[in-house]
Amino acid sequence: MAPYRRYLDTQQRKIYEKWENRQTHNQPINKKIDKQPLISIIVPTYNTPVKYLRDMIKSVEGQSYDNWELIIVDDASPNDDVKHEIRKIAKNNTKIKPFFLKTNRHIAGATNYGINKANGEYIGLLDHDDMLHKDALLLVVNKINELPGVKFIYTDEVKLDEKGRQYQPFFKPDWNIDFLRSINYITHFAIIQRDSLIELGGEDGVYNGTQDWELFLRATRTLKSSQIAHIPKILYYWRVHNNSTAGNLDAKPYVIGAQKKALTDDIKKRHMEAEVVRDSLYGAQWCMRYSSPSQQDVTVNNILFSRDDSVGNVLSRETSDVIIFSNSSVDYSGDYSLLGDIFREDIGAVIPRIYDESQVVGNLKSILDEKIVKFIQELSRRSFTKHIYLTSKYNLKDVCSSVLFIERKKLSLIDESTKITSRSLTKALCDKDLRTLYNPYMTTKEEK
Structure with missing residues (x-):
């Protein structure tokens, strides 16, 4: 694999050099520094x-x-x-x-x-x-x-x-x-x-x-x-x-x-409960598995995104602990021990693995400059900066996603008129200092 990797690195370097040459390098500071x-x-x-x-x-x-x-x-x-x-x-x-x-x-x-x-x-x-x-x-x-x-x-x-x-x-x-x-x-x-x-x-x-x-x-x-x-x-x-x-x-x-x-x-010093698990494919990456209720103790239901629906309506008819909002009917197919992030006090919405790589990178616009995101789209998975955003957990802001996991009680913290769209929900939760989390270790499957 070494020759192939060297070839890919060469290709990525050429892409980067071409991008770097297009950048305008102005003087960084034009004012007096006190x-x-x-x-x-x-x-x-x-x-x-x-x-x-x-x-x-x-x-x-x-x-x-x-x-x-x-x-x-x-x-x-x-x-x-x-x-x-x-x-x-x-x-x-x-x-x-x-x-x-x-x-x-x-x-x-x-x-x-x-x-x-x-x-x-x-x-x-x-x-x-x-x-x-x-x-x-x-x-x-x-x-x-x-x-x-x-x-x-x-x-x-x-x-x-x-x-x-x-x-x-x-x-x-x-x-x-x-x-x-x-x-x-x-x-x-x-x-x-x-x-x-x-x-x-x-x-x-x-x-x-x-x-x-x-x-x-x-x-x-x-x-x-x-x-x-x-x-x-x-x-x-x-x-x-x-x-x-x-x-x-x-x-x-x-x-x-x-x-x-x-x-x-670090987790112990922060008084949090989590298992530290090394990524089975990418050895330098880690996954925190935060404590969560057992499968028998947590209820999960699926609701479709709709601009005609609102948070108030959902709260009036839905009693499940966790609500999966999605474009089409889905079912959680993964390990329930991975749901712990949903119950963290600092997390609003959790996005499970997205298989469309361009959508994953596109969501980075909420935390990176749009020009940088456009450049990352040009790179291959061999490029570290693209690989790491596709395969690890990190915080986002308001984003578009085909699936969101949200703890029901978090919905009660936002305005009941909030529309049931991924952008509206994640923005409303972020406005309450509840971060969005991308978690590629969680997966869903479409119901047939």
Whole structure:
């Protein structure tokens, strides 16, 4: 399969390059930035290929925003060439501050060492073989000025192959809790207010291999959604090579256990009941199975969408615990243990698996820019950004769907005049801060 995958990646890269060339790259900031905080970029290194090390440092030195420091923490690399290169480069730039650990502390320990040595008001996490867009810090600082209370910022990203060519872009949504429980969609580039990071205790070495994901889960347990910001621009270049997790999760098999522990511990800390299940097909993805009533204790009924019907009418005649709204008569054919999302206090409507891929991607217009959604439609399943939206759980807003699952008591919270259409129902529920959830693990079948 490897040659075929390389061929598909080549095709996806060509599509992306063509799209990227069509974009208009204006100057990102045309106004004076009042607040210009020092940004400390933390980079743990360990036997980093010297070429990649130089590329990483060059991308930081070339930033259009100038108030930064680069903290490089070498985690006792056996390869002396790495240490020599770091010292040589740091001699020529006082903003690069190298530290050399005598014993290996692993990535979380090395990162925390760097955090403790940092002077910046904000901390940026950068991998030793990756690169930043030249305006990455400038756009981060602009966001800090736009949102004075922001404490956690992340950006979009794209992969780099070993020849430095861009492919596999990942266009992310704004803060999306169910997406983060499915996969570490935040990854890079992440910037956290230093005081908040210190208060959190930095990264936890217990979760080495998925320390960033665990940190993001822990941070978002305490932060308000208004303190989490997303910059919808590709500002991070994630290098793919033989030993990188970006290229092959099996390169670091211990990561799987760390991911499961991080997700399990997060659910417990949020005082929620759920089973953490690894996706049987896509090993880097996870499915939270939230507790739900047994099949014997829950009643389910199907009602057809109709603009002539209203929520008030449905409530007056329907007593089932769960109502399936649909275009045609359907029956729930899946595991009742998967219905737990419907009963969550923060979820309004649940959309089961949609087999029309264009409709799944089309619904992303509620959380992504319409131009981005149009581009994703052009990509194949091999493209990560399309694959992940087709196969994982995440939150949406008001959407069009052929099927919706809604707990009856949630309907009583919205206006009784609301029409029985998917758009009207999901909008009314979202207006009550009840998110829509896409759950591809749930399936329905048409009744004959």
